[in-house]
Amino acid sequence: MKRLTTEDVRGFLLEHFSTSIAANGLDPKTLGDDFDLLKAGVVDSLGVIEMISAVEQHFKITVDFEPMDPEKLTVLGAFSGFVGDNAVHHDTAS
């Protein structure tokens, strides 16, 4: 199975939040890795939990967020990288 990459997650998030990003007057193509979804108002706190569920369902993965640095939880590049590095695929999980 193809390993999930940071770019896969990043691409999904930008697509998933394309309406909210556009509503904030932003272009997904121009967003840097340091873009903070929460600070920009793209998601609220409940939206962060929903975002994680959406990523896990879409890629059929589970991610353990216990070791994550809270400051990076809503930062586009850091979140995508963390998910890519820590994803456990459902069809490979023991």
Place this chain on the structure above:
Amino acid sequence: MKGDSHRSAPGEDSLPSRPPEASDAQPTRFGTGGPDAQRVDDPAFVETSPIARSRIESILPWLHEASNPYWDWLCGSSEAARAQLNDWLSRPSSEFSEKRVVDVVDDGRLVGGYIALSGAELHACRKADLLAWMNSLRRKPDEGVMARMRQSRSLFASVQENEFYLSRLGLTPSARGRGMGRRLVEVCLRQGRGHGFHRFRLDVCADNERAIRLYRTAGFEITSEASVAGTAIRYCSMVASL
């Protein structure tokens, strides 16, 4: 964050009914806990309390009351709300870390206090609290909490980074009616101004008329109000530009 899940709500009876008197001042001290917590610049009232489990147990009653009615409703019970607050009081990264609590010490007893922080610090703390709570809910799913979070999503207005946010303020019953609430608000505003802030924010239960009167006296005005559909929970957002 829009729809943030936790806000200030001093208990209706937790606020003073008369102005402070000289006799109140002598045994009363205001100060932050923790060895590295920043002291509040109030020469008449500053005192730094030691970190101790007993301190958290002393803070919990007023903090719990100041968090209601929203917090008990969100957590599903008074016991669950107290347990969650107790956990966060112990976490240095939390909005409710005991290190952030400015105490009121009266005759050697901790009788209340407040928590206030900058908008930027609040956002960082809420990320930490959100992650901790999310991890806890993933270990032990609670659909009721998630449903109530969705239901109250728009209850609280967002806090800006250039604002100083009064997150919680409260007093134990024995300390009420002695002007301490008003003095606590004054100390909080002085703390914020000392950090260069001129815009102050808080959220308060819309039914808490005494608290709203107190905050109006201090210069706050209501800027928005929202409720949770199907419940009696209503909160006001208040702002002061000083």
